[in-house]
Amino acid sequence: xxxxxxxxxxxxxxxxxxxxxxxxxxxxxxxxxxxxxxxxxxxxxxxxxxxxxxxxxxxxxxxxxxxxxxxxxxxxxxxxxxxxxxxxxxxxxxxxxxxxxxxxxxxxxxxxxxxxxxxxxxxxxxxxxxxxxxxxxxxxxxxxxxxxxxxxxxxxxxxxxxxxxxxxxxxxxxxxxxxxxxxxxxxxxxxxxxxxxxxxxxxxxxxxxxxxxxxxxxxxxxxxxxxxxxxxxxxxxxxxxxxxxxxxxxxxxxxxxxxxxxxxxxxxxxxxxxxxxxxxxxxxxxxxxxxxxxxxxxxxxxxxxxxxxxxxxxxxxxxxxxxxxxxxxxxxxxxxxxxxxxxxxxxxxxxxxxxxxxxxxxxxxxxxxxxxxxxxxxxxxxxx
Amino acid sequence: xxxxxxxxxxxxxxxxxxxxxxxxxxxxxxxxxxxxxxxxxxxxxxxxxxxxxxxxxxxxxxxxxxxxxxxxxxxxxxxxxxxxxxxxxxxxxxxxxxxxxxxxxxxxxxxxxxxxxxxxxxxxxxxxxxxxxxxxxxxxxxxxxxxxxxxxxxxxxxxxxxxxxxxxxxxxxxxxxxxxxxxxxxxxxxxxxxxxxxxxxxxxxxxxxxxxxxxxxxxxxxxxxxxxxxxxxxxxxxxxxxxxxxxxxxxxxxxxxxxxxxxxxxxxxxxxxxxxxxxxxxxxxxxxxxxxxxxxxxxxxxxxxxxxxxxxxxxxxxxxxxxxxxxxxxxxxxxxxxxxxxxxxxxxxxxxxxxxxxxxxxxxxxxxxxxxxxxxxxxxxxxxxxxxxxxxxxxxxxxxxxxxxxxxxxxxxxxxxxxxxxxxxxxxxxxxxxxxxxxxxxxxxxxxxxxxxxxxxxxxxxxxxxxxxxxxxxxx
Numbered sequence: 001x002x003x004x005x006x007x008x009x010x011x012x013x014x015x016x017x018x019x020x021x022x023x024x025x026x027x028x029x030x031x032x033x034x035x036x037x038x039x040x041x042x043x044x045x046x047x048x049x050x051x052x053x054x055x056x057x058x059x060x061x062x063x064x065x066x067x068x069x070x071x072x073x074x075x076x077x078x079x080x081x082x083x084x085x086x087x088x089x090x091x092x093x094x095x096x097x098x099x100x101x102x103x104x105x106x107x108x109x110x111x112x113x114x115x116x117x118x119x120x121x122x123x124x125x126x127x128x129x130x131x132x133x134x135x136x137x138x139x140x141x142x143x144x145x146x147x148x149x150x151x152x153x154x155x156x157x158x159x160x161x162x163x164x165x166x167x168x169x170x171x172x173x174x175x176x177x178x179x180x181x182x183x184x185x186x187x188x189x190x191x192x193x194x195x196x197x198x199x200x201x202x203x204x205x206x207x208x209x210x211x212x213x214x215x216x217x218x219x220x221x222x223x224x225x226x227x228x229x230x231x232x233x234x235x236x237x238x239x240x241x242x243x244x245x246x247x248x249x250x251x252x253x254x255x256x257x258x259x260x261x262x263x264x265x266x267x268x269x270x271x272x273x274x275x276x277x278x279x280x281x282x283x284x285x286x287x288x289x290x291x292x293x294x295x296x297x298x299x300x301x302x303x304x305x306x307x308x309x310x311x312x313x314x315x316x317x318x319x320x321x322x323x324x325x326x327x328x329x330x331x332x333x334x335x336x337x338x339x340x341x342x343x344x345x346x347x348x349x350x351x352x353x354x355x356x357x358x359x360x361x362x363x364x365x366x367x368x369x370x371x372x373x374x375x376x377x378x379x380x381x382x383x384x
Numbered sequence: 385x386x387x388x389x390x391x392x393x394x395x396x397x398x399x400x401x402x403x404x405x406x407x408x409x410x411x412x413x414x415x416x417x418x419x420x421x422x423x424x425x426x427x428x429x430x431x432x433x434x435x436x437x438x439x440x441x442x443x444x445x446x447x448x449x450x451x452x453x454x455x456x457x458x459x460x461x462x463x464x465x466x467x468x469x470x471x472x473x474x475x476x477x478x479x480x481x482x483x484x485x486x487x488x489x490x491x492x493x494x495x496x497x498x499x500x501x502x503x504x505x506x507x508x509x510x511x512x513x514x515x516x517x518x519x520x521x522x523x524x525x526x527x528x529x530x531x532x533x534x535x536x537x538x539x540x541x542x543x544x545x546x547x548x549x550x551x552x553x554x555x556x557x558x559x560x561x562x563x564x565x566x567x568x569x570x571x572x573x574x575x576x577x578x579x580x581x582x583x584x585x586x587x588x589x590x591x592x593x594x595x596x597x598x599x600x601x602x603x604x605x606x607x608x609x610x611x612x613x614x615x616x617x618x619x620x621x622x623x624x625x626x627x628x629x630x631x632x633x634x635x636x637x638x639x640x641x642x643x644x645x646x647x648x649x650x651x652x653x654x655x656x657x658x659x660x661x662x663x664x665x666x667x668x669x670x671x672x673x674x675x676x677x678x679x680x681x682x683x684x685x686x687x688x689x690x691x692x693x694x695x696x697x698x699x700x701x702x703x704x705x706x707x708x709x710x711x712x713x714x715x716x717x718x719x720x721x722x723x724x725x726x727x728x729x730x731x732x733x734x735x736x737x738x739x740x741x742x743x744x745x746x747x748x749x750x751x752x753x754x755x756x757x758x759x760x761x762x763x764x765x766x767x768x769x770x771x772x773x774x775x776x777x778x779x780x781x782x783x784x785x786x787x788x789x790x791x792x793x794x795x796x797x798x799x800x801x802x803x804x805x806x807x808x809x810x811x812x813x814x815x816x817x818x819x820x821x822x823x824x825x826x827x828x829x830x831x832x833x834x835x836x837x838x839x840x841x842x843x844x845x846x847x848x849x850x851x852x853x854x855x856x857x858x859x860x
Contacts, residue, residue, distance in 0.1 A: 042842030112842050113817065157815060176804045179842065180849055184803055187837040191855050193794060201796035247842035 031141055033280045033356055034230050036270065037134060037158060037240045038263070040287035041116060042179070042247030045301055046308030047293065047339060048256045049085070050099055050321070054078035057328035063295045065253055075099075079321050084261040087268040091312055095319035098311040098381060100348050102326050104289060104341035106372045110303035112247070115288035120158035122346060122369040133349070133368040134240060135161025140359055140367055141237075156240050179245040219243075219262030220269040227273020230281075241266070246287060250298040267312060279314030282356045282382055286310075286345060292337050293328055304338035309345055311352055315383045322348075322378075344372075351378030358384065385737050389829040394697065394740065394860040395729070396508035398751030398825075401816075405827040413729045416507040417722050422543045426500035426761075433536035433561050436490045437643025440532055441631050443482040450476045486532045488764065491525060494535020495766040495777045502750045503758055510546055513725065515746065516696055518542045518778075520689075521557045521604055522785030523566040525778045529632065530566045533643075534778035537562035550689065550719030551680030554604060558596070558676060559645040561629040567596035567783060570633025574625035574653025592653075597621035599783045605679040607688030612660060619657045623664060623672045626652030686714035692788070693724065698733045699740035700789050706733040739859035742790035745773035747860070748802060752852045755825055756813045773805060774798050799853070806852035810845040818847035826856050 051069050052058050054077050059066045072080035073089040079101070081089050091097035107118035107126070114126035122133035135158070159165045176184075185202065188194040222241060230236050243263065248255045263285070271278050290307030306326075311318070326332050326340040334340040346369040353368070354361035354377055361377035385393070391409035392399040406412030505511045518538040525534040541560040545553035557563050564570040572593035573580050583590040597620040602608045626649060631642025640646060647669040657664045657671065662678065664671050679685060690711035694702035713727035728734055743751060749769060770777045774797070780786045787793075818838045822830050834854040841847035851857065 112840075113819075113844055113847070116843065176800075176807045176849075180803065180807055180846060183837055183841065183846070183850055184853060187833060187850055187854060190833050194799070194855055194858070197794055197796050197799050201800040242843075244843055244846065247840075 031237055031357060032233075033237065034274070034277060034282070035137075035238050035353065035356060036226065036230070036281065036283045037238075038266070038283060038285045039116075039119070039156070039158065039240065039242055040246045040263075040285065041242060041244045042112060042287075043115070043289050043291055043303055044246040044259070044287040044307060045248065045252065045256060045291040045304075046101060046103075046287075046306065047290070048252065049082050049260055049310075050075075050101055050308045051080045051082065052078055052101070052325065052328065053080045055325070055328045057330075061293050061328050064299065065256075065295055065301075068253065068257070075321060078323070078325065082257070082260050084257045085264040087264045087271075088310070088312070091267070091271075092319055096312060096314055096316055098316050098318040099308055099321040099323075100310075100343055100345075101308045101321060101323035102306045102339055102341060103309050103343040103345050103348060104306040105345045107289060108305065110289070112288060112303075117157060118372075119286065119288045119345070120156065122372055124372045128371065131161030132156070132158035134158040134238060135163050135165065136367050137238070137353060137357075137364075138163040138165075140364060141357060156242055159240055177245060179247070182250075217265070219264070219266035223266035223269030223271075224273050226266075227270050231274055231277055248291070249296065249300040249302060252295075252300040271312075281313045282316060282352055283312040284309065284349060284352065285312070286349070290339055293333055293339060294337065305334045306339040306341040306343075309348060311348075311381060313382070315356070317381060317383060346372045347376065347378050348381070352381045355379070355382035355384065385739060385826075386828045387735060389826050390735055390737075390860075392508075392825075393751070394734070395512065397502055397505070397512055397747065398508070398754040398857075400754045401757045401821065401824065403825075409735075410729050413509045414722075414726060416509050417547055417725070420507040420510040420547060422546070423539070424501045424504070426497040426504070427494075427539050427543070430494045430497045430535060430539065431490055433533050433540055434641050434643045436486070436532035436536055437561055437629070437632055438641065439482070439486055439490070440529060441642040443479070443486060444632075446476075446479050446482055450479055490532030490536070491534060491778075492764045492767050494539065495770070496761045496763060498535065498538070498777075499749065499753065499766045500759070500761045503753045503761070508754075509725075513721070514538065514543055514546050516693070517546060517553060519780070519785040519788075520692060521553070521563070522780050522783055523562045523778065524780055524782065525776075526781060527566055530562055533560075533562035533565070538778070545721075547722055548720075549680075550685075550714070550721060550724075551677055553721075554600075554680050555673065555676055557604070558600065558624075558672075559627070561632060561643045561645065563596065564627060564629050564645070565632060567599055568593040569596035569624060570628045572596075572621065572625050572628075573651050574622060576655075577625060577653055578650040579648075592618070592621050592625065594618060594621040597624055600676070600679065603784050605688065606682060606684040607691075610684035610688065616659050619659045620672075620675055622653040622655075623657045623659070623675055626650075626669065627672060681715070681718050683711075683715060686711040686719075690714055690724070693728060694731075694733075695788055696741070697728055698731065698736075700791075703733040706731045739855075741860050742794045743858055743860060744786065744788075744793050745770060745775035745798070745802075746777070748858065749773065749805075751857060751860075752806065752809055755821070755852065755857065756809060756816070756848065758809075758813070769805065773801050794858075799858070802858070803849070803853050806849040807845075809852060810847075810849035813845070813848060815844040816848060818844060818851045821848070822851050822854075822856075825851075830856060 047062065048065060051072055053069045053072065068083060069080055071083040073083065074080045075092060081092065088097055105119050106124045107115045117126040120132050121129035123129035181202065185198060188198045226239055226241055230239055245259055267283065270283065274281055286309040287307050290304040291301035292304045296302055322343065324342040326342050330336060332340060350365040350368055351361060353359065354364040361379065365377045387409040388405035391406050391412045392403060395413045502511050521542065523530050523534055523537055525531045537560050541556040542553065545556055573590040575591050580590045594617055598617045601612050601617060601620065606612055626647050628646050628648055628651060630640040630644040630646045649668060652668060654666060656666055659675055664674050667674065687707070690707050691702050694707050694710055698706055709731060710724060710727045714724050717723035767777055775786060818841070822835065822838055834856055837850045837854070838847045841850055
């Protein structure tokens with residue numbers, strides 16, 4: 001099983017430098033239906049993507065972050081979609097986008113690593129499950145002669161397990177992500193020599209215009225690549241796309257806009273690349289946890305609890321928002337600071353997958369989230 | 385830094401996930417002498433200098449034939465020949481394939497082997513010394529004949545002697561085809577030699593090339609400004625005439641495989657030589673060797689070598705007292721390298737807690753690979769990575785090798801490239817908990833800033849990338 005790598009830059013003709021630097025991993029299964037999991041690593045702010053503009057506490061709690069509500073797309077009396085996401089707005093209008101808000105995995109702490117481990121393995125605590133729920137999903141799908149497409153050096157945790165999966169990882173990423181650069185800046189802050197060297201390096205980079213973020217181009221390129229690998233009859237049936245850069249402790253308004261624009265472009269190019277297959281595809285967008293309701297001192301937000309998740313696809317029973325809204329009033333918040341989880345992300349995922357692949361929801365729940373699934377898998381998410 | 389991290393990172397090549405903090409940091413270094421493997425598996429699998437030389441000879445032969453045929457082909461084309469011929473000799477497909485093979489089978493393969501051996505090594509101090517000496521006796525792969533030989537040079541002339549005597553390493557270096565070709569010794573002819581006299585009768589002039597003799601004095605042994613004169617350089621060059629390479633130098637083809645070291649009496653300048661006030665009687669090959677033997681244990685050599693070694697382990701400004709001690713160890717032992725290394729290890733100046741060196745791109749590549757537990761080197765990947773990081777493998781461009789000073793390597797672009805490479809390395813590494821790894825790689829020496837940056841990273845891969853470019857990893 002020789003690992004193989006695909007040069008993203010070569011394939012995509014020069015994807016720009018983005019925190020939204022995605023990696024894609026695929027798995028094969030005997031079905032013509034497709035499932036794509038877009039993981040938002042770093043805790044994406046659901047309150048920024050899907051703004052509860054009808055909540056009386058919203059504007060006051062969110063400060064400058066609430067200003068984008070003015071140009072946001074009103075979805076219903078309570079919620080509006082961030083203006084950087086016109087493609088998702090169109091899908092919503094066409095009944096192909098379904099949101100769930102105030103939703104969370106069983107993880108109730110605030111570590112990215114542990115939170116992502118729970119999100120990807122389907123456990124109730126980090127490192128409790130040894131495989132990922134996407135890998136266990138493969139075992140439920142009709143067996144096929146296809147053992148594996150290939151294995152690469154790196155498979156995201158959600159896809160790790162007994163079943164072999166292939167991975168397309170960029171073999172050449174000449175540009176570091178904006179988010180990493182920001183963190184390196186912070187890392188070198190107290191080091192006199194490195195601080196000076198790095199300031200100069202960043203200045204040079206700025207002059208070269210590399211910090212523009214590509215205006216969503218990297219997201220679009222990734223969506224197109226994923227579509228290309230999912231579309232063929234013998235292509236992958238299940239894919240996972242990793243996106244980063246969602247950990248917006250500072251300057252969230254601008255950064256979120258760029259991130260959401262990239263995500264929107266990814267969805268658009270995935271849909272157009274899949275063509276008629278879009279009707280047979282479900283895309284899940286989810287993150288490990290949400291962010292604080294209040295804005296911090298640096299125009300950002302810190303690690304929180306509930307966030308929003310998103311289902312997209314031709315077969316999705318969309319055009320609506322599932323939310324048992326807990327409210328943003330101080331007394332309604334989890335530990336006085338975070339959006340309180342009122343829906344279980346695992347029940348949402350299990351329900352969507354059971355309907356997408358015509359599986360017994362109880363079996364899907366027991367296999368993918370053996371300890372976690374407290375209630376039942378949700379239903380009525382995807383058309384048969 | 386703690387003594388444990390100094391041992392692992394300053395003396396070694398960076399900790400691996402399997403490394404445990406040594407109980408006795410000094411002994412951890414010196415105990416490696418008994419374990420060192422001069423030909424570990426990745427290196428044993430590469431092709432030798434003789435194999436490279438054979439391919440080089442085949443390539444040069446093909447090139448001569450293509451060049452000889454070029455005018456005829458061009459004429460045929462001008463006369464309307466149906467087949468469109470290659471326009472330049474360099475376009476010849478066979479020649480191109482051979483040139484590519486010289487690069488891949490020899491240069492790229494030995495670079496990969498060097499990295500693989502460094503990643504897996506459990507004698508990282510000795511490996512560090514191999515890299516030190518290889519750079520001290522630098523050849524540069526940008527010379528076409530050297531490209532396929534550069535790796536074999538290190539594997540054959542340096543590695544076997546890294547725990548031996550300096551003089552033996554010097555002799556092996558001076559006889560290796562890579563060095564003889566790089567510094568033009570292979571084509572040097574004694575002005576009064578039989579070969580020169582015969583050439584003169586045919587109206588051609590053949591003469592002395594001082595390149596190797598000069599660099600041995602200036603770079604390899606005594607050091608610049610140590611008191612030798614141009615007269616000494618010329619005398620030494622005369623003594624070295626006749627030292628050449630079968631098949632590739634001025635010695636003709638002989639009956640030996642190409643690349644074999646060869647002394648050709650017909651090229652040798654007859655007569656006694658005087659160097660640094662000492663007379664060396666005519667003795668053929670032994671004359672040049674006698675000079676090398678004396679240079680190898682010369683006081684100036686001891687000081688020159690000690691200064692470079694101390695700079696490598698105790699910082700850009702080598703402490704004078706430590707240089708004195710190491711030079712004394714060199715002299716008293718007749719250049720016995722383990723004795724010299726022991727003097728380095730025993731010097732408190734090399735164990736000061738603050739980092740003393742900024743890693744070179746090569747050192748960083750090895751440290752990053754060891755930190756992430758890498759063992760497999762994708763074929764052909766090493767040359768590209770080192771090019772990107774700014775220290776092309778075995779290609780310093782000059783016989784004085786790469787600089788060993790922070791200012792050379794701690795530049796904005798260089799650090800940016802490491803950040804880019806770190807992101808890529810981290811993306812390819814199976815998920816690890818960088819928090820635990822950082823604590824393990826830098827026991828008791830992890831800064832709060834680094835620990836915090838890692839803990840706050842938004843993904844395991846990002847955390848690992850930050851660890852790889854943290855100040856702890858960039859310096860030793």
